Amino acid sequence: MADQIEAIFAGFGGQGVLFAGKVMAYAGLIAGREVSWLPSYGPEMRGGTANCSVTLADEPIGSPLVLHPNVLVAMNQPSFDKFLPEVRADGLIIYDDTLIAPASAPSKARIFGISATKMAEEADLGGLSNMVLMGALWEKARFCAEGDLIGAVDECVSASRQALVEKNKRAMMLGMEAARLI
Amino acid sequence: MTRKVLMKGNEAIAEAALRAGCRHFFGYPITPQTELAAYMARKMPKLGGTYLQAESEIAAVNMLYGAAAAGVRAMTSSSSPGISLKTEGISYMAGADLPGVIVNVQRGGPGLGSIQPSQSDYFQATRAMGHGDFYLPVFAPSTVQEMADLTFTAFNVADEYRTPVVILADGMLGQMMEPVIMPEAIDPATLPPKPWATRGHEGARAHNIINSLHLDAQKLYEDNVRRFATYEQIKRDEVRVETYRTEDADIVICAFGAAARIARSAVNAARERGIKAGLLRPITLWPYPADAVKALHAKALVVVELNMGQMIEDVRLAADGAFPISFFGRCGGIIPTPDEVLDEIVRIHEAMEDEEGR
Numbered sequence: 431m432a433d434q435i436e437a438i439f440a441g442f443g444g445q446g447v448l449f450a451g452k453v454m455a456y457a458g459l460i461a462g463r464e465v466s467w468l469p470s471y472g473p474e475m476r477g478g479t480a481n482c483s484v485t486l487a488d489e490p491i492g493s494p495l496v497l498h499p500n501v502l503v504a505m506n507q508p509s510f511d512k513f514l515p516e517v518r519a520d521g522l523i524i525y526d527d528t529l530i531a532p533a534s535a536p537s538k539a540r541i542f543g544i545s546a547t548k549m550a551e552e553a554d555l556g557g558l559s560n561m562v563l564m565g566a567l568w569e570k571a572r573f574c575a576e577g578d579l580i581g582a583v584d585e586c587v588s589a590s591r592q593a594l595v596e597k598n599k600r601a602m603m604l605g606m607e608a609a610r611l612i
Numbered sequence: 613m614t615r616k617v618l619m620k621g622n623e624a625i626a627e628a629a630l631r632a633g634c635r636h637f638f639g640y641p642i643t644p645q646t647e648l649a650a651y652m653a654r655k656m657p658k659l660g661g662t663y664l665q666a667e668s669e670i671a672a673v674n675m676l677y678g679a680a681a682a683g684v685r686a687m688t689s690s691s692s693p694g695i696s697l698k699t700e701g702i703s704y705m706a707g708a709d710l711p712g713v714i715v716n717v718q719r720g721g722p723g724l725g726s727i728q729p730s731q732s733d734y735f736q737a738t739r740a741m742g743h744g745d746f747y748l749p750v751f752a753p754s755t756v757q758e759m760a761d762l763t764f765t766a767f768n769v770a771d772e773y774r775t776p777v778v779i780l781a782d783g784m785l786g787q788m789m790e791p792v793i794m795p796e797a798i799d800p801a802t803l804p805p806k807p808w809a810t811r812g813h814e815g816a817r818a819h820n821i822i823n824s825l826h827l828d829a830q831k832l833y834e835d836n837v838r839r840f841a842t843y844e845q846i847k848r849d850e851v852r853v854e855t856y857r858t859e860d861a862d863i864v865i866c867a868f869g870a871a872a873r874i875a876r877s878a879v880n881a882a883r884e885r886g887i888k889a890g891l892l893r894p895i896t897l898w899p900y901p902a903d904a905v906k907a908l909h910a911k912a913l914v915v916v917e918l919n920m921g922q923m924i925e926d927v928r929l930a931a932d933g934a935f936p937i938s939f940f941g942r943c944g945g946i947i948p949t950p951d952e953v954l955d956e957i958v959r960i961h962e963a964m965e966d967e968e969g970r
């Protein structure tokens with residue numbers, strides 16, 4: 431994986447793409463890297479789709495807006511179709527194949543379909559397909575130590591909702607295991 | 613708490629204001645600034661302060677006037693169209709020598725414009741925050757850390773010079789998250805006293821009067837002259853600017869706030885191609901870092917802004933014909949890419965080489 435990660439998390443509003451991006455950014459912070467997180471908040475968000483740009487770097491970050499990602503996490507078909515052509519040749523694509531029809535990656539990018547929605551529902555973790563994909567992404571990209579990623583979940587979920595912390599972590603573990611097999 | 617945390621720019625401003633001893637916030641919701649007010653609504657009551665959502669922007673700024681007159685640290689925030697509504701009150705604050713912090717998380721204009729990031733209120737912030745003969749310090753953060761640090765500074769500058777102060781941010785900086793270390797909180801009770809404030813004295817002294825109305829022309833004249841003497845002092849002591857790789861630069865980009873981040877990426881990319889590029893980033897937009905512009909040894913300047921070209925006028929004034937100056941910008945909420953800015957640098961560099969080769 432390239433040293434500098436420029437990621438886009440994209441899907442429908444409510445699927446947790448902004449949250450997943452925040453977990454990645456927090457993991458980068460814990461790992462001592464420069465990080466930025468920029469949500470879409472404009473008209474497209476009012477239309478029901480949401481995305482965020484996350485950059486992890488070792489130099490101060492200039493533009494936080496990611497246009498040509500080397501990591502794409504896609505949670506719905508419109509986002510997948512929109513951002514797939516923008517992924518760089520050395521990029522990595524993780525998508526939810528419960529909701530998105532398989533496609534081949536542009537050039538030499540690595541692409542992995544994970545049945546995140548199905549897996550989350552079967553494990554009684556409905557609504558946490560975002561974290562299943564997050565786990566799969568970490569398994570394939572290893573953008574920080576595992577402990578940093580776990581710590582990021584603790585930071586991003588308020589302490590008063592401890593049950594949710596554990597569920598998020600379980601969903602992430604499911605994603606990691608699934609990604610190890612493909 | 614000096615731990616590094618991940619925060620939105622809007623929230624960082626709010627938290628820093630609380631730590632600077634601000635206990636009075638008057639707001640009215642507007643995208644892309646709303647998280648700032650929401651954060652205040654959540655946190656202010658826990659500190660025993662006042663969060664008040666006013667019935668309009670105009671009401672909010674006049675509440676700021678009132679709180680400032682009573683001598684407390686107070687803030688209001690909005691985004692471009694809302695700031696326009698506040699400008700009458702800001703002019704009154706300037707005329708009454710009242711300190712207060714006004715945050716503008718800019719969006720595209722004119723009119724209702726867009727809700728996307730923009731820097732199209734530069735003219736307004738530096739020239740026309742209301743009617744009358746006045747200026748006010750304008751801070752332009754470029755990172756979430758600066759959103760916090762400059763908020764702290766803004767309260768200090770406001771109190772020191774008894775002037776309203778503007779923090780000019782934009783939708784990108786307001787919405788994005790970055791790691792930030794918050795300044796240490798200060799207890800508002802430990803702030804220097806404001807003997808001019810109207811806070812009751814039980815007959816112990818003469819009345820303090822806070823007012824911007826002078827029917828006697830001579831008195832208003834003297835008031836303005838005195839205030840402009842303060843402005844000279846601010847120009848001397850409060851200018852802030854950052855230069856990046858300018859020492860040997862042939863082409864220097866002048867950019868502030870969000871545009872400066874994009875420009876910085878473009879400067880690094882240009883250097884990788886062997887083009888000597890640099891960045892001059894004003895942190896105070898008023899007073900403008902004119903001396904830093906004059907001190908450049910560049911062959912050309914490029915002003916990059918998220919508007920149709922506003923700060924370029926201050927760059928031209930400062931440069932006074934010493935350099936060729938061109939403009940590159942996007943407006944309406946479109947964020948230029950580092951590649952576009954790089955193309956502009958390359959274009960100017962090639963033109964320069966052609967010129968030298970002739």
